[in-house]
Amino acid sequence: MEGIEGGLAYLLPWEFSPAWTLTCLIAAVIYWRGLNRRRRGGKPEGVWRPFAFFLGIAAIYAATQTHYDYLAQYMFFIHRSQHLVLHHVAPFLIALAAPLPILAAGLPHRARNLPGTTLAVQTLRPGYRLLQQPMIAALLFVGLIYFWLIPQVHFDAMLSHRLYQLMNWSMLLDGLLFWWLVLDPRSPEKGGLGYGVRIIVLVSVVPPQILLGAYLTFSNNVLFDVYAVCGRAWPLAPMTDQRLGGLITWIPAAMMSLLAILVVIGRLLGKSSLLYRYR
Numbered sequence: 043m044e045g046i047e048g049g050l051a052y053l054l055p056w057e058f059s060p061a062w063t064l065t066c067l068i069a070a071v072i073y074w075r076g077l078n079r080r081r082r083g084g085k086p087e088g089v090w091r092p093f094a095f096f097l098g099i100a101a102i103y104a105a106t107q108t109h110y111d112y113l114a115q116y117m118f119f120i121h122r123s124q125h126l127v128l129h130h131v132a133p134f135l136i137a138l139a140a141p142l143p144i145l146a147a148g149l150p151h152r153a154r155n156l157p158g159t160t161l162a163v164q165t166l167r168p169g170y171r172l173l174q175q176p177m178i179a180a181l182l183f184v185g186l187i188y189f190w191l192i193p194q195v196h197f198d199a200m201l202s203h204r205l206y207q208l209m210n211w212s213m214l215l216d217g218l219l220f221w222w223l224v225l226d227p228r229s230p231e232k233g234g235l236g237y238g239v240r241i242i243v244l245v246s247v248v249p250p251q252i253l254l255g256a257y258l259t260f261s262n263n264v265l266f267d268v269y270a271v272c273g274r275a276w277p278l279a280p281m282t283d284q285r286l287g288g289l290i291t292w293i294p295a296a297m298m299s300l301l302a303i304l305v306v307i308g309r310l311l312g313k314s315s316l317l318y319r320y321r
Contacts, residue, residue, distance in 0.1 A: 056112035059207070066103045070096065073141060076148025091139040098135035101127050106210060115200060116275035118266055119286035125213050126290055129187070130298045133217030137225040138305070174223050176235065176243045183220045184250040186212060187291070191254065197268045224302055237310040244299045244306070251299075255292020259285050 055063070073095055077087055104110055105127040114124040173179060190196060190209050199205040224244055228234030235243075258265070264280045274283065 052109040054109070055107045056109050057203075059107065061207075061211075062103070062106045066099050066107075069145075070099050072145055072148035073099075074148065076144035076146070079147045080144060087144065091141075092144075094135045095139035095141050095144075098132040098139070101132040101135070102214065105132070113275050115206070116269065116272060117278070118269055118283045119290060120275075121200075122287040122290040124210075125187070125190075126294055128210055129213040129217040130221075130295055133214065133221040134225070134298060134302065136218065137221035140225075140227040173219055176223070176239055179220050179223050180243050180246050182216055184247050186216050187251065187295075188254060191258075191291075193265050193267075196266055200268045200272070221302070225305060237306055240306045241303055244303050248296050248299050251295045252292055255288050255290075255295070258288025258291055260288075 073092070077092060080087060105114075105124045110120070110124065113120040115121070173182065190199060190213070199209045223235060224240045226234040230236045261284070264270070264284060266284065269283065270280060274280075
C-alpha cells in the first residue's frame with residue numbers, strides 16, 4: 043500500500059504551475075464540449091482523433107506537472123526527453139487530431155462574441171502568417187533546439203525559474219506551430235501547404251537534429267556543467283547522461299519527421315486515388 047501511495051505521489055506536481063494546469067484543463071474541457079455538441083448535431087468524430095488529442099494533452103501535463111519535471115531539472119537526458127515530448131510528440135498528436143473545428147464548437151457562445159476578439163485575431167494574424175512561412179518555420183523549429191542547448195544559455199535557463207518556464211513554453215508553442223503547418227488537414231486547394239513543400243520542410247529539419255544529437259553523443263567533454271552544480275537525481279556518470287541526451291536528440295526526433303512524411307505521403311496517395319476514381 044505504501045508503494046502504491048509513493049507511486050501516486052510522483053503524479054503530483056513538483057512545482058505547481060497554474061498556467062500549465064489551466065491550459066491543459068481548459069483545452070480538454072473545451073474539446074470535450076465540442077465533441078458532445080457535434081455528436082448531438084449529427085457529426086460524430088470517431089475514436090482515433092479524440093484519442094490523439096487527449097493523449098497529447100496528457101503528455102504535456104505529465105511532462106510539466108508531475109515529478110517528471112523534477113527529474114528533467116536534474117538529469118540531462120530526462121530534460122531532452124521532456125523537450126522531445128513538448129516539441130515533438132505532444133504537438134504532433136494534437137496536430138494529427140485536427141482539433142480546430144471541435145475546439146471552435148466547444149467554445150462558449152459568450153467567448154466567441156467577446157468585445158475585442160475580432161481585433162485580437164486581426165492583430166495576431168500577420169505574425170502567425172509570418173511564422174507559418176515554410177522556411178521560417180523550419181529555421182525556428184531547429185533554431186530553438188540549438189538556442190536552448192547553447193551551454194551558457196542552458197546553464198542560465200536551468201537556474202532561473204522564469205527562463206526555465208519560457209524555455210518550455212517556447213518549445214511547446216513552436217512545436218504546435220510547426221506540426222500544424224506540416225500536418226494541416228486542409229488540402230492545398232483549400233489553403234493548406236502543398237504536399238511537396240511539406241515533405242521538403244520535414245526533410246530539411248532532419249540533418250540539423252542529427253548533427254546536434256551526434257555532437258552531444260560523441261563529444262569527449264561535459265558540455266552542461268549545470269547538472270554538476272545542482273547535483274543529479276540519479277548517480278549517473280556525467281558523460282553517460284550527456285550521451286543518452288544526445289541519442290534522444292538524435293534518433294527519436296529525426297524519426298518523428300519521418301513519421302510525419304509518411305502521414306503526408308498517405309494523404310497525397312489518398313487524394314490521388316480519389317481523383318483517379320472519379321475521372
